[in-house]
Amino acid sequence: DAGVTQSPTHLIKTRGQQVTLRCSPKSGHDTVSWYQQALGQGPQFIFQYYEEEERQRGNFPDRFSGHQFPNYSSELNVNALLLGDSALYLCASSFPGGTGELFFGEGSRLTVL
Amino acid sequence: KNQVEQSPQSLIILEGKNCTLQCNYTVSPFSNLRWYKQDTGRGPVSLTIMTFSENTKSNGRYTATLDADTKQSSLHITASQLSDSASYICVVRWGGSYIPTFGRGTSLIVHP
Numbered sequence: 001d002a003g004v005t006q007s008p009t010h011l012i013k014t015r016g017q018q019v020t021l022r023c024s025p026k027s028g029h030d031t032v033s034w035y036q037q038a039l040g041q042g043p044q045f046i047f048q049y050y051e052e053e054e055r056q057r058g059n060f061p062d063r064f065s066g067h068q069f070p071n072y073s074s075e076l077n078v079n080a081l082l083l084g085d086s087a088l089y090l091c092a093s094s095f096p097g098g099t100g101e102l103f104f105g106e107g108s109r110l111t112v113l
Numbered sequence: 114k115n116q117v118e119q120s121p122q123s124l125i126i127l128e129g130k131n132c133t134l135q136c137n138y139t140v141s142p143f144s145n146l147r148w149y150k151q152d153t154g155r156g157p158v159s160l161t162i163m164t165f166s167e168n169t170k171s172n173g174r175y176t177a178t179l180d181a182d183t184k185q186s187s188l189h190i191t192a193s194q195l196s197d198s199a200s201y202i203c204v205v206r207w208g209g210s211y212i213p214t215f216g217r218g219t220s221l222i223v224h225p
């Protein structure tokens with residue numbers, strides 16, 4: 001059973017560019033959350049998708065947008081990249097009910113030059 | 114405001130020694146608390162979950178405690194190993210929200 005998979009694992013962009021990160025949730029999971037983790041910091045919640053809708057959003061600007069597909073996979077898009085967007089972007093999936101355990105992918109390391 | 118505070122921010126210990134990490138929260142109403150371990154450059158992995166009625170729970174050399182009255186939790190690591198070097202993140206889930214609150218984590222370095 002594959003866990004949460006993310007792609008790409010590493011990428012380098014320049015300021016002003018746009019980036020798309022992808023996530024496939026763990027089998028049986030229908031909810032996907034995205035987190036941004038700067039070096040030495042805890043993960044910061046970006047948004048959560050459930051039933052192809054953004055269910056909740058953290059304190060991130062509109063440059064950050066997302067999508068969830070019918071197969072529950074998800075994308076995170078960031079427009080007009082800033083140097084401060086350099087971080088590890090983590091995707092986490094979870095299933096209905098239960099204790100809310102988050103299953104994380106390995107992350108996508110974004111560097112903005 | 115729901116907050117989770119962890120201490121210390123970082124910790125260096127020698128292999129074989131024990132250590133205790135702390136987590137204080139102001140989340141209400143409390144649902145559960147998890148400790149996650151995050152190896153460098155990897156995603157966090159759940160170590161243990163504590164619910165309101167649980168005081169202590171062990172997972173191998175990891176023992177978590179919860180005091181719901183004082184809203185404090187600790188993670189005790191016994192006989193540390195080099196592989197314990199990681200960030201340990203306290204995550205608290207509260208009723209009425211789909212989104213848990215994360216602490217900033219404690220960075221643990223175990224030296225040989």
